[in-house]
Amino acid sequence: MSAQTLYDKLWNSHVVRQEADGTALIYIDRHLVHEVTSPQAFEGLKLAGRKLWRSASILAVADHNVPTAGRAAGIVDPIARLQVETLDSNCAEFGVNEFRMSDVRQGIVHVIGPEQGATLPGMTVVCGDSHTSTHGAFAALAFGIGTSEVEHVMATQCLLMKKSKAMQVVVEGALGKGVTAKDIALAVIGRIGTAGGTGYAIEFAGSTIRGLSMEGRMTLCNMAIEAGARAGMIAADDTTINYLKGRPFAPQGEVWNKAVAYWRTLHSDDGAQFDAAIKLDAAQIKPQVTWGTSPEMVVAVDGLVPDPAAMGDAVKREGAERALQYMGLKANTPITEIKIDKVFIGSCTNARIEDMRAAAAVAKGKHIAPNVKLAMVVPGSGLVKQQAEREGLDKIFIAAGFEWRDPGCSMCLAMNDDRLSPGERCASTSNRNFEGRQGPGGRTHLVSPEMAAAAAIAGHFVDVSKW
Amino acid sequence: MQKFTVLDGLVMPLDRANVDTDAIIPKQFLKSIKRSGFGPNAFDEWRYLDHGEPGMDNSKRILNPDFVMNQPRYHGAQILLARENFGCGSSREHAPWALEDYGFRVIIAPSFADIFFNNCFKNGLLPIRLAAEQVDALFKAVEAAPGYRLQVDLERQSITAPDGTAYKFEVEAFRKHCLLNGLDDIGLTLQHVGEIRAFEAKHRAAQPWLSA
Numbered sequence: 287m288s289a290q291t292l293y294d295k296l297w298n299s300h301v302v303r304q305e306a307d308g309t310a311l312i313y314i315d316r317h318l319v320h321e322v323t324s325p326q327a328f329e330g331l332k333l334a335g336r337k338l339w340r341s342a343s344i345l346a347v348a349d350h351n352v353p354t355a356g357r358a359a360g361i362v363d364p365i366a367r368l369q370v371e372t373l374d375s376n377c378a379e380f381g382v383n384e385f386r387m388s389d390v391r392q393g394i395v396h397v398i399g400p401e402q403g404a405t406l407p408g409m410t411v412v413c414g415d416s417h418t419s420t421h422g423a424f425a426a427l428a429f430g431i432g433t434s435e436v437e438h439v440m441a442t443q444c445l446l447m448k449k450s451k452a453m454q455v456v457v458e459g460a461l462g463k464g465v466t467a468k469d470i471a472l473a474v475i476g477r478i479g480t481a482g483g484t485g486y487a488i489e490f491a492g493s494t495i496r497g498l499s500m501e502g503r504m505t506l507c508n509m510a511i512e513a514g515a516r517a518g519m520i521a522a523d524d525t526t527i528n529y530l531k532g533r534p535f536a537p538q539g540e541v542w543n544k545a546v547a548y549w550r551t552l553h554s555d556d557g558a559q560f561d562a563a564i565k566l567d568a569a570q571i572k573p574q575v576t577w578g579t580s581p582e583m584v585v586a587v588d589g590l591v592p593d594p595a596a597m598g599d600a601v602k603r604e605g606a607e608r609a610l611q612y613m614g615l616k617a618n619t620p621i622t623e624i625k626i627d628k629v630f631i632g633s634c635t636n637a638r639i640e641d642m643r644a645a646a647a648v649a650k651g652k653h654i655a656p657n658v659k660l661a662m663v664v665p666g667s668g669l670v671k672q673q674a675e676r677e678g679l680d681k682i683f684i685a686a687g688f689e690w691r692d693p694g695c696s697m698c699l700a701m702n703d704d705r706l707s708p709g710e711r712c713a714s715t716s717n718r719n720f721e722g723r724q725g726p727g728g729r730t731h732l733v734s735p736e737m738a739a740a741a742a743i744a745g746h747f748v749d750v751s752k753w
Numbered sequence: 754m755q756k757f758t759v760l761d762g763l764v765m766p767l768d769r770a771n772v773d774t775d776a777i778i779p780k781q782f783l784k785s786i787k788r789s790g791f792g793p794n795a796f797d798e799w800r801y802l803d804h805g806e807p808g809m810d811n812s813k814r815i816l817n818p819d820f821v822m823n824q825p826r827y828h829g830a831q832i833l834l835a836r837e838n839f840g841c842g843s844s845r846e847h848a849p850w851a852l853e854d855y856g857f858r859v860i861i862a863p864s865f866a867d868i869f870f871n872n873c874f875k876n877g878l879l880p881i882r883l884a885a886e887q888v889d890a891l892f893k894a895v896e897a898a899p900g901y902r903l904q905v906d907l908e909r910q911s912i913t914a915p916d917g918t919a920y921k922f923e924v925e926a927f928r929k930h931c932l933l934n935g936l937d938d939i940g941l942t943l944q945h946v947g948e949i950r951a952f953e954a955k956h957r958a959a960q961p962w963l964s965a
Binding site: 299300302303305306307308309311313315322323325326329334336339342350351363365366368369372406408409414415416418429430431432433434435437438441442443444446447448450480481484485514515516536537541542544545548580601602604605608699700701718720721722723726 | 769770771773775776779780781783784785786787788798804807808836837838841842843844845846849864865866867868871872875876925926927928938939941942943945948949952953956960961962963964
């Protein structure tokens with residue numbers, strides 16, 4: 287057999303049947319469900335009198351709408367409360383395993399899946415959420431779907447889809463001080479654009495990627511969708527296997543050994559062909575900061591806000607002008623002169639234990655600047671929170687003036703009460719800087735946890751590589 | 754799902770690239786557990802000058818006169834003309850629900866984000882990719898002629914402009930078949946229950962840890 291990419295292997299091992307035009311029926315191993323994109327799917331099943339094909343494939347959790355403070359009082363917003371209660375009642379009715387809001391295992395769906403070992407190498411993983419690409423860090427084929435597809439998977443355990451093209455992103459060498467997986471992700475998006483990966487599944491490879499922890503790999507794959515790719519993935523290796531060992535949903539004993547033997551085959555073969563390939567030198571990547579309203583509008587922290595007048599393409603120039611106006615920024619301003627009002631450390635991109643540790647290391651023994659109105663740290667799950675507290679990270683954050691919250695999506699998309707007011711500027715470890723994403727009129731700058739913590743202390747962006 | 758065959762419709766231009774699904778339908782409206790009623794909040798932050806929340810009477814809100822959707826010449830538009838990477842960002846199907854509920858049946862752009870593109874077909878909405886130069890020409894034509902309409906014929910995979918210019922477009926055979934006939938995907942897939950069961954048995958035997 288000819289050399290296969292990791293994507294080929296994952297795809298081929300899940301094809302149930304194929305139509306003449308190449309549309310395939312793909313079997314889905316793991317279905318993660320949250321409260322926002324599932325109620326209409328459950329309703330559709332009920333209306334059609336259909337059952338779940340395999341309820342054990344589903345793990346459900348409420349994350350988008352949950353409060354991150356005063357949780358004992360429940361959800362105040364009646365519409366949000368109804369949505370979470372609807373998830374609870376649907377899961378009870380259909381026999382779905384759900385971590386409820388009071389459960390210590392509750393958290394952001396893309397944090398808890400891997401944390402529980404519910405995401406395993408070789409799986410197809412779907413969720414009604416675009417950041418499902420996160421799970422590809424485990425050599426899984428993982429991608430976001432819409433609600434109609436959520437219902438389709440519930441009823442048939444399959445999805446109708448066509449195979450994407452394959453892109454390889456190779457990063458080689460050692461990362462500099464203060465440079466993280468988040469900076470790699472933003473640098474890749476800056477290079478290929480938010481539509482650069484459209485129609486592709488991206489495999490991240492190279493020595494830099496092999497050197498990343500699972501947390502870092504998840505951060506990177508999480509943002510594959512911001513480059514336009516539905517799926518991002520990384521080959522399985524010792525790091526993957528060591529992370530999974532002993533997790534509640536991971537296999538044990540003899541089955542574990544058998545699984546590991548299979549997982550070790552989940553990499554692209556030597557000589558495998560990709561439809562596109564790009565290469566980055568890790569040493570050239572600096573801490574990144576977005577300046578506009580699309581993740582591709584990004585520069586290194588030692589750079590300047592770009593000048594739209596210097597942009598040749600008319601659509602790009604108009605987009606940049608509109609973005610600068612929305613962001614309240616002037617061309618050629620040094621990034622380090624941009625002052626911030628709020629800081630958000632959290633989200634499915636950067637709310638894992640390593641992110642908490644990295645931010646705490648920067649904040650330790652210091653205090654947030656007087657112009658920073660709110661700096662909040664929102665751990666990705668109850669278990670991340672517990673672990674962080676065992677390590678005393680909560681105390682470091684609180685002493686430094688940060689708020690230490692309960693787990694959820696929080697101000698990444700501001701569906702709950704955590705949001706920016708119009709005009710407020712935020713250093714955020716989340717994944718999208720779209721207009722209004724963190725609250726109407728809010729201005730988002732995407733950065734790593736280290737960069738966000740440093741910005742909170744300084745009151746403006748600073749280069750953590752020189753911190 | 755409603756069928757799509759031929760549409761003769763008014764065109765509304767939305768001249769900006771990278772229109773994301775947060776812009777198409779802001780997050781506060783995603784709290785709904787229903788599938789319908791999102792049309793009045795399509796492009797909410799651009800369309801109204803005040804801040805929208807679920808449950809508001811949208812007919813009493815202040816419209817942004819500069820937003821294209823509020824210009825009388827585009828009222829009743831069924832074809833949305835857009836730029837690169839339309840529908841990027843979140844997988845929320847509320848975005849195509851909102852566009853469809855507003856009255857759009859066709860979106861023409863040089864490129865679409867994958868998940869949004871896929872979601873459109875599940876809702877009787879036809880996303881059409883044309884070359885950037887063709888889209889550019891259409892933007893100019895719409896701007897120049899109030900009441901500009903296009904005829905979209907899915908069977909023939911062709912768009913016809915008022916001056917007779919025809920634009921051919923590509924659509925995957927399977928998606929075309931489903932849209933032309935208004936077929937329910939789930940019903941189609943369930944015709945292959947035997948094959949799914951056989952695959953599942955083989956898959957579980959090979960990877961027993963997956964059945965946990």
